[in-house]
Amino acid sequence: MCKNKNKYTIKQFREEYPDDNACLDKIFKLTHGDMTECPKCGCTKSFVRVKTRRCYQCRSCYHQIYPTASTIFHKTTTPLTYWFFAIFLFTISKNGLSACELQRHLGVTYKTAFRMLRQIRILINNDERIMSGVIELDEAYIGGKNKNRHKDKKVKNSQGRAYIDKSPVFGILERSEEGTSRVIAYTVPDVKSQTLKPLVYDKVELGSAIMTDEWNSYTGLNKDYEHGICFHGKGNYVSGENNDIYTNGLENFWSNVKRGINGSYIHVSRRYLHLYMKEFVFRYNNRDKSEMFNELINCLAS
Structure with a gap:
């Protein structure tokens, strides 16, 4: 019996990313790392999430950081859970994920599904180090x-x-x-x-x-x-x-x-x-x- 190499299952995905807040937290950690101080005032208190917008705010000077800025999610109105689920489907598909198939999964328009997949491909950062041997x-x-x-x-x-x-x-x-x-x-x-x-x-x-x-x-x-x-x-x-x-x-x-x-x-x-x-x-x-x-x-x- 063939072993399943992709051990990351839909159950784990739903546990880690149940809503847009969890997705935004992940994006913030990846794009800004473990930020220890505010880049504007130097405050060492942790940033607080602004519930009405996709941003985090300094507790002291109220400087705001938008984690999705300059990423593939920039200015998107599509829920982040949709984006993360699209990436999940993209990685578990054996021979590729078409826009029509993604459209059926998410219930979005073909234009939206095509753009999402194009942005996901833009996100890919392959290893292009010098080859030898x-x-x-x-x-x-x-x-x-x-x-x-x-x-x-x-x-x-x-x-x-x-x-x-x-x-x-x-x-x-x-x-x-x-x-x-x-x-x-x-x-x-x-x-x-x-x-x-x-x-x-x-x-x-x-x-x-x-x-x-x-x-x-x-x-x-x-x-x-x-x-x-x-x-x-x-x-x-x-x-x-x-x-x-x-x-x-x-x-x-x-x-x-x-x-x-x-x-x-x-x-x-x-x-x-x-x-x-x-x-x-x-x-x-x-x-x-x-x-x-x-x-x-x-x-x-x-």
Whole structure:
């Protein structure tokens, strides 16, 4: 029987966040920490909650602090309990949470549900530290299959790496012996060498071992890295003396991305694709965390 990795349940969620006050207290702690004194008068007494507004007030000089200011909750009229429940649903969904599904859960308009999910994706703060060790590089193309389009909507010359009707994305994966590999992914205007190489040099430590397919944009990386190549065009997906030259880790990540888009979101516009990539990177990098909800809420602190 499969263990439930996400141990944060709806019962715990309701106990911690029963109303808007509990949600606001959490936001205040994350955005202002354990505030020991008033920034205006220096009073060391704790701030008191103003019941009629989403703010806290100094007991001495009455200086007010609005915890939701400059956050994804700024000026929202939607109850904070709705926001927190949306974040909970967002983190427990396996392949993504669509705006239509959130609309049904909360009873809000589609426009409100779409905006809430967009703000939640903006909140995500992924780990983009410099990568080292064994690294996989690969590009993918997000968009519908040409064969599934109606005859008058088919796009000519769109096979293979052509991205006339698709959006190219680029991924970098850092392997880990413990099985907790980490990935970074970007939307890119194209997959040319002058576009991909600066991202590699910016995010991968010089001297690392990088694994790629035979795409010519990776040519020349062997000057600064140990470059291993597997020739997908020849049916070669694993090579090397120790069978360590492959990009299967990133291929797995791309399959998760495409399953999520095809299964939950159906269609993603190029305008918002970078936010969806942030979401899938967050899901992948936190796949073994027992409380993904708190991982996302804690992004408010940064």
